[in-house]
Amino acid sequence: MKISRQDERSRFWRDTVGKIPHDYNRIPLKYLRCLNARDVLEIGPGNGRHTQDIKKQCKGYDVADIDQKIVSDFADKADNGHLITDYASAVGKYDAILAWFVLHHITSGELGDFLAFLKINLRPGGEIVINTPCDYRIYQGDAIKDDGMHTTERELADVIEALRDVGFDVTDEMAQSGDSYIICARLKPAVSKPLPATRKITKKLDGKTPRPNPEV
Numbered sequence: 429m430k431i432s433r434q435d436e437r438s439r440f441w442r443d444t445v446g447k448i449p450h451d452y453n454r455i456p457l458k459y460l461r462c463l464n465a466r467d468v469l470e471i472g473p474g475n476g477r478h479t480q481d482i483k484k485q486c487k488g489y490d491v492a493d494i495d496q497k498i499v500s501d502f503a504d505k506a507d508n509g510h511l512i513t514d515y516a517s518a519v520g521k522y523d524a525i526l527a528w529f530v531l532h533h534i535t536s537g538e539l540g541d542f543l544a545f546l547k548i549n550l551r552p553g554g555e556i557v558i559n560t561p562c563d564y565r566i567y568q569g570d571a572i573k574d575d576g577m578h579t580t581e582r583e584l585a586d587v588i589e590a591l592r593d594v595g596f597d598v599t600d601e602m603a604q605s606g607d608s609y610i611i612c613a614r615l616k617p618a619v620s621k622p623l624p625a626t627r628k629i630t631k632k633l634d635g636k637t638p639r640p641n642p643e644v
């Protein structure tokens with residue numbers, strides 16, 4: 429699914445990202461630790477307030493965003509930067525994906541596609557750490573309220589259901605400071621389908637009955 433109104437949305441979020449105080453509801457260390465020594469993709473890194481902490485702990489650090497300016501800003505700070513134009517794209521395979529204060533920027537019509545995007549970019553058994561704001565009173569008076577960008581808070585239960593639909597097991601969820609929920613989820617291992625039972629050859633080939641292979 430192509431990202432709708434990509435330029436307009438990018439500009440809008442770029443203008444509001446700078447307003448987030450550096451320490452405001454950063455990802456708690458406990459959850460950063462679960463990204464330890466892995467290839468990590470951070471989606472929506474904004475002004476990069478988690479970048480140094482993630483890089484200290486991880487083997488590889490890539491970023492992805494719908495905003496070309498943000499991707500370019502990370503040219504020297506990340507191993508790779510990916511511009512997201514379509515949630516159907518694979519940009520790499522990661523052990524963990526972090527999307528912090530991003531989910532409310534995804535429109536309701538995009539939610540399933542966004543979660544599927546996380547899935548196609550994870551290795552088997554890979555995990556995600558995301559949060560979702562749950563109380564927009566904190567934004568009163570800010571441009572984010574009634575913004576025309578389809579910014580939306582979500583019920584925790586709806587996010588969890590959408591994650592399960594896509595194939596994630598939710599491993600942890602908790603409220604953070606009363607205004608967002610943290611959710612960790614792991615990609616379920618693919619169920620390998622049993623091979624179809626071997627059929628016995630009973631038909632005659634070229635008029636001859638097949639002989640059993642003496643070596644078997």
Ligand SMILES: C[S@@+](CC[C@H](N)C(=O)[O-])C[C@H]1O[C@@H](n2cnc3c(N)ncnc32)[C@H](O)[C@@H]1O
Nearest residue numbers: 441445472473474493494495528529530533534
């Ligand atoms: C509120 S900022 C959060 C920045 C950072 N994660 C933090 O906690 O400081 C939202 C980030 O998500 C990006 N973003 C907005 N809409 C997006 C979308 N539909 N898909 C992916 N990223 C998006 C923005 O460009 C921005 O980098």
